[in-house]
Amino acid sequence: MTPETIAPDSTAVRVALWRAVHALHDQxxxxxxxxxxxxxxxxxxxWRDRPDMDPRSTAPMRAGIVSRAxxxxxxxxxxxxxxxxxxVVLGAGLDTFAQRRPELAARFTVFEVDQPGPQAWKRQRLSxxxxxxxxxxxxxxxxxxxxxxxxxxxxxGFDPARPALVASTGVSMYLTREANIATLxxxxxxxxxxxxxxxxxxxxxxxDADEQVMRGFAEEGARRSGTPFISFFRPEEMVRLAEDAGxxxxxxxxxAELTGRYFADRTDGLRPAESEQILIAxx
Numbered sequence: 410m411t412p413e414t415i416a417p418d419s420t421a422v423r424v425a426l427w428r429a430v431h432a433l434h435d436q437x438x439x440x441x442x443x444x445x446x447x448x449x450x451x452x453x454x455x456w457r458d459r460p461d462m463d464p465r466s467t468a469p470m471r472a473g474i475v476s477r478a479x480x481x482x483x484x485x486x487x488x489x490x491x492x493x494x495x496x497v498v499l500g501a502g503l504d505t506f507a508q509r510r511p512e513l514a515a516r517f518t519v520f521e522v523d524q525p526g527p528q529a530w531k532r533q534r535l536s537x538x539x540x541x542x543x544x545x546x547x548x549x550x551x552x553x554x555x556x557x558x559x560x561x562x563x564x565x566g567f568d569p570a571r572p573a574l575v576a577s578t579g580v581s582m583y584l585t586r587e588a589n590i591a592t593l594x595x596x597x598x599x600x601x602x603x604x605x606x607x608x609x610x611x612x613x614x615x616x617d618a619d620e621q622v623m624r625g626f627a628e629e630g631a632r633r634s635g636t637p638f639i640s641f642f643r644p645e646e647m648v649r650l651a652e653d654a655g656x657x658x659x660x661x662x663x664x665a666e667l668t669g670r671y672f673a674d675r676t677d678g679l680r681p682a683e684s685e686q687i688l689i690a691x692x
């Protein structure tokens with residue numbers, strides 16, 4: 410049975426639109442150029458006038474979104490050179506890696522894991538826009554409330570005996586602490602040479618006053634849409650949880666490191682928010 414198409418939630422759409430605002434508004438060079446997500450989302454006329462799209466007030470969050478995306482795709486390129494040929498996107502949303510960078514993507518079997526309804530919607534939109542679903546791109550529908558996502562991944566052709574890169578960005582805050590730990594344990598059993606790159610939100614008291622205001626708006630919006638933020642981690646805690654789960658090595662990537670990598674030479678003041686941090690864990 411074909412899943413009923415359900416439009417992606419407002420958070421997934423907002424991420425796609427912020428990526429587009431960076432390409433359309435922020436000065437070059439762009440950290441990340443994604444206009445395909447805008448075509449997928451097809452927002453209503455006047456979307457750039459929405460308060461949550463204001464280029465100035467949303468700049469730190471927008472910078473965080475584009476820098477984490479750039480970081481993951483830079484890591485993908487490195488992994489491809491090492492011979493890794495499986496890439497899993499947990500909570501894929503409106504990710505457009507396969508459409509924007511087909512030459513790199515085709516070096517992997519790409520597994521996009523997401524809820525059935527929004528993923529069916531995305532499949533339909535890709536078709537409407539003239540994008541094929543190549544054999545190396547597997548859309549893996551998972552109802553996370555009733556399905557075992559790992560089993561669905563195996564059924565889609567994932568080979569646990571071969572190394573893989575798994576990306577989970579903008580997801581951990583919506584999961585319980587227990588679900589986050591279970592995911593770490595599952596992924597720590599991947600084949601040697603595999604890596605997980607995941608984002609996590611700092612507790613509110615660890616960010617400055619201006620950012621606390623932005624976080625407050627973001628958290629209120631998430632609550633209103635029925636997807637509240639429920640999990641927050643200190644960097645040393647996230648590292649310890651990954652080590653306790655069984656990963657051989659871990660590394661915390663701070664917002665300051667992303668600034669040094671991608672924003673150091675910019676003159677427009679664009680910098681990522683401190684709230685979201687990155688963990689890389691390898692098997």
